[in-house]
Amino acid sequence: MELMLDNYFRIVHGGETLLFEVGTYKQIKSMETEGFISINRYLSTLPIKSQNLIFEQYVKAFENIDNVDLLEYNMDDYIGRITQCVTRLYQLINFDHLRNWCVFEGNFQYPDDLQEVCTDASRRHTTYLRSDYTGLLWLATLLRLALPIWGGFNNTIRRHVHNKRKEQFAIFLIKDTPIETTPEYEKLYTLIKGHTETALAAPGSVLAGLATVEIPEWIMSQIVVRKLPTVDTLSKSSVIGQIYQTIRNTTKEAKQGGSFEGGNVRLRVEPDERNTGEDDNPSTLEVLRAKQKIADKTLVIIEKYCSSVSDICRSMDSSFPVEKYKNAYQIDLQEKLSRLTIRPFHLKICGLMIGNIFPANALFMVEDKATLIRTIIAAQAVLKHWGFIDLAHVLTARYGIPEHDVLGSMGHGQLDTETLELLNTIYPHWQSTGKTDRRGRNDNVGIRFANELAHELYGFDWRYSSPAYIYAPDKPTNSRVMTLPRDLRKQILKLVIKTQL
Numbered sequence: 001m002e003l004m005l006d007n008y009f010r011i012v013h014g015g016e017t018l019l020f021e022v023g024t025y026k027q028i029k030s031m032e033t034e035g036f037i038s039i040n041r042y043l044s045t046l047p048i049k050s051q052n053l054i055f056e057q058y059v060k061a062f063e064n065i066d067n068v069d070l071l072e073y074n075m076d077d078y079i080g081r082i083t084q085c086v087t088r089l090y091q092l093i094n095f096d097h098l099r100n101w102c103v104f105e106g107n108f109q110y111p112d113d114l115q116e117v118c119t120d121a122s123r124r125h126t127t128y129l130r131s132d133y134t135g136l137l138w139l140a141t142l143l144r145l146a147l148p149i150w151g152g153f154n155n156t157i158r159r160h161v162h163n164k165r166k167e168q169f170a171i172f173l174i175k176d177t178p179i180e181t182t183p184e185y186e187k188l189y190t191l192i193k194g195h196t197e198t199a200l201a202a203p204g205s206v207l208a209g210l211a212t213v214e215i216p217e218w219i220m221s222q223i224v225v226r227k228l229p230t231v232d233t234l235s236k237s238s239v240i241g242q243i244y245q246t247i248r249n250t251t252k253e254a255k256q257g258g259s260f261e262g263g264n265v266r267l268r269v270e271p272d273e274r275n276t277g278e279d280d281n282p283s284t285l286e287v288l289r290a291k292q293k294i295a296d297k298t299l300v301i302i303e304k305y306c307s308s309v310s311d312i313c314r315s316m317d318s319s320f321p322v323e324k325y326k327n328a329y330q331i332d333l334q335e336k337l338s339r340l341t342i343r344p345f346h347l348k349i350c351g352l353m354i355g356n357i358f359p360a361n362a363l364f365m366v367e368d369k370a371t372l373i374r375t376i377i378a379a380q381a382v383l384k385h386w387g388f389i390d391l392a393h394v395l396t397a398r399y400g401i402p403e404h405d406v407l408g409s410m411g412h413g414q415l416d417t418e419t420l421e422l423l424n425t426i427y428p429h430w431q432s433t434g435k436t437d438r439r440g441r442n443d444n445v446g447i448r449f450a451n452e453l454a455h456e457l458y459g460f461d462w463r464y465s466s467p468a469y470i471y472a473p474d475k476p477t478n479s480r481v482m483t484l485p486r487d488l489r490k491q492i493l494k495l496v497i498k499t500q501l
Contacts, residue, residue, distance in 0.1 A: 009148035312378035
C-alpha cells in the first residue's frame, strides 16, 4: 500500500486507487519534499493482511466522506461514521511497533541544538530533549495516516463551518483513538497550553466567538491536524520552532481580534422532526466538545443523581418546599411527558439551573430520556416556586412552526446598570463581538446566552400544556395559545443571576 500526494491524496493498494481531496494541504511546502516517504516505508513492513484491513478503512471513510447528503441531514451522524473509520484504522496500528521503527529505521534528522539532558527541572515538562523529539516525530508519522481522511473531510465541511474552525472539527475524528492519551500527545498539549496562556495573559486577548479558555484547544487542533503531520521529518529544520511559530501567529491574531463568527454547523437533535432553522439546535462543535470533556462516569452519576424529581428540586434550591409541590412528583406526569420531544432550549434552561452540581452542557450528553424528563419536571416546579411562570410554561408547552414572523415581538430593552454590573461580576471574562478590543455592553457571556435563548424561543408558536399546579388563577387553560412576554430576555437574565450568584 502506498500513499501519495499530487492533485489528490492518492492511496494505491492491490490495483485499486482512492482519491481524497487535498484541500489546503496542497499549499504546505513541506508536503512537496518528504510527502509520505516515512509512513510508506513503515507500511511496507506490515503483513499484507494488515495492509488490506487498513485499506478497507480508507475505503469506508472515502464512501462516507463522499456521502454529502448525510452531512446535510445529520452532521453528528456524519462525523460519527468517519470517526468510526479513523478509530478502526488506528486500532490496526501497533503504536509501540511504530515507535521502535521510528527509533531504528526512521532515518529522522535532528536539529543540531537539541539537548540530551535538561538542566532546569522546572522547565522539564515543556523542554524537548533528543528522546522527546523522537517521540514528536513518531507522533507526526502516526498522524500522517489521517491526512487523506482529514483532507477529504475538511473539503466537505468547508461550506458549513468557518474556515478557521475546520481543524477543530477534524481533530474530533481521532478522539476515540489512543492517540490523545499517549505521552507524546500530552507533552505537546502541555507545551501549547503553557505558551498560549502566557501569550494571552493581556486583557482583551480573545477571538470573537472563541473564548480565551478555548484558544489552547483551537491551537492544538491547528498543530495536530495541519502542522505536525505535514512537517519534514527528514530535514534538520526544527519542528519545535515551527510549533512555536504557529503559537505566535495564532495568539497574535487573537490579540488583534480575529473573528470566528459565521458558518456555524448545526446539529439535528431529532432528525425525523421538522427543522425550524439554525437557532433550533446547538452547534455540533459544542456537542462534540462536551462529549470529549464529560467522562462516561460523570454521565452515570448524573443519571443516578437525577433518579428522583424531589431530589433534583432540592439540588436546584436547597430550601425548596418539597411537600408543597407533591403534584410534580407524580409518576403519571412523567409518563405523560415521555412523549415530549426534547429540544436544546429545554436543556439550556435546565442546564442553567443544575449547573451548580454538574457542567451545564452535560445534559446534552445524557441519552436516558427518563432522566431528562425528570430534570425538566423538577426545573418547572422550581421555576414556578421562584416566580418564573413564563419559563416554567415553556418547558412543557407545545410548540410549532410559526405562521408568521414572530421575532418582531422580541423586546431587548436597555439593561439597568445594577443588572449589568451583576452580570459582569458573574462573568468577568467576555467574548468580543466586533473588531475592536473594547468591551461592549452585549459582550457579556450571560447576555449573549439570554439573547440567543430568547431568539430561539421566539421562533416558535406556543400552546399551553402545563400540569394544573403550574397555572396561576388568571392563566388560560391548556390548548390555548401562549404568547411569550416582550421582556423574556430580561426574565432569562434574572434567572441567570439567581442561579449563578
